[in-house]
Amino acid sequence: MSVSLRPIPPFYAVYILRSTISQASLYIGSTPNPPRRLKQHNGEVQGGARRTSRSKLRPWEMIGLVSGFPSMVAALKFEWAINNPHVSLHIPHESRISFGVRRRRGGRPKRPVKSLKSIAANLHLLLRMPSFARWPLAVHFFDAQFHTRWGEQVNASVDQPRPSICVYTDFGPPSSSSSSSSSMSLPPSSGSKERPWGIYALPLDYSPLEEYVRKTHILEAFEQQGNCVVCREELAPERGLYATCPNAACHSTGHVSCWSQHLLKQNKSEDDQIIPVEGHCPECRGEVNWGVMMKELSLRTRGTKEVDKLLNKRSRKRPTRAESAGEQNDE
Template sequence: MTVPSKPIPALYVVYILRSSVRRASFYIGSTPHPPRRLKQHNGLVKGGATRTSRASLRPWEMVAVVSGFPSKIAALKFEWAFANPHLSLHIPSSSRITIATQKKRNGHPKRPPYSLTSIISNLHLLLRVPSFVRWPLKLHFFDRDVHNAWLKLCSTANEQLRSTMEIVTDFEPHAETRVAAENVEPGVEGEDEESAASPPVWGIHALPLDYAPMREIVTKTESIFSFEREGKCVVCNEHLPTGEGIYAACTNTGCEGVGHLSCWSGHLLGSGRTDEVLPIGGHCPKCKGPVTWGEMMTEMTLRMHGRKEVEKLLKAPRKKRAPAKATAKSAAK
């Protein structure tokens, strides 16, 4: 297996935009920073795409994203297949849902217009095809109507997604909750007044843009490999010489199970399986806790090819400055 020279991205998503003015207008794109990209599409900062620049369609809203891509290239491949389901070779001809019925001036097939039904149907299809089905992808819905359309499709589909595919929803808080949050009085002295008065964070603004969710795992593995506590492979029980192999580690808290990459792969795929080469997940041989291949590979690629990111992640947080009000009170005393 070839290990990438860069760590797996902290976040890279393929997203679905919908016009909040003309709700039948959609756009598909990819980005490592959804909040910034949405601002670009809405003309608040430079960038965006020509197709989303019409004032009559703004503002756009990001109604769903697919995350968990192992690289930027992987996300771009999925994006192109998703945006061009009438051409993509990732979709077998026998399974193709979107068919081009017109041609461009250059003779190439013209992409049929998007609709909510076609987008949801092609997304469901792409998440099942051999090219993408074993990637550690995660599907997020931020709009109730789009999620309901997804549920309706899933209830009637002949084929279902793999059972380990994670699907999450994060809808806009109810108006009452928003108003209450916006009108909340500043906290008592010593509380973070700014955060207390802030409305709840949801949707794309709640997605982690960095490796912060990996901090606990990286802290543990940094200690294991820095102090040469690799020990024996948790699968084959052979000694693991420091710095002489590609080792993966269990991601469960308190477990220091380490093993050869090939051993982990074979263990998670299961004995006797020869038709699959990319694991999805399973259980650690040492602690018996659940592990996912995607999370293990994120940690391993960070450790091997992301020293700057690791140092930034493990850097002690800066102490917050005391509020000016409290400082003045102390001076008066």
């Protein structure tokens, strides 16, 4: 049986829903497309979940999410862990802060009742656990109250998530924040001058990688990789996996294994690790994120159609040298 190899998906998230009718009603799920998924939960399109289908709880709003999961399976693991923090093996028993008091018929503990405080606390805890702490994740808050609960956990805890886990807030323009909270569940109206915000401002495709992919595409098309930026050995075209520095003005390329060893050596506390998280390019000294580099590499090697679409190509022909020179001059 052949295995279908696909690039790392452009976007996958675990999200938190809150009912605009009963704000104590919360739901956690995962999706590659939050706007579409919110429509499903609100009954605007087919799909959704039975637990969110009751009309007395609709409409729902998406108040926060965690993005950056490298696959659907990775997102599902995190979703299950934050939905079941009382039994998840990703959380050591001595670190648990949620416990199932009541029991099911089979004797298994029932899920504890969710609240913004408990979700924020378990979110903070899971992002510090070895299972997830090294992933290229980001936390997005679209609701000030939820963000406040997160801040309380950050201030109360001695242990913090890795600096590589970014935290973003987007509570919308002033006109939105002063209106009904249900506006969070509505996309920007056509012709509106207000900027998209919340889930409607998230890049759900590979567009954030466009310039990065364009640079590596040119280097690869004209076999301009040169020597490995770490070991200095010649990089034979199409003879291995090569990663390029993501910083715009830097064309430094190297073996994936060399990049990995270089970044791990920069963090002495990670001597027992085999996969890095972040570090600095040995050539330009700019910051590099391993997750971003691997997403670009997987897209370039496994996503020909996606790359062609991203670069607005109608065929897989190599660019001419004149086009290459023009693009490099533009940079």
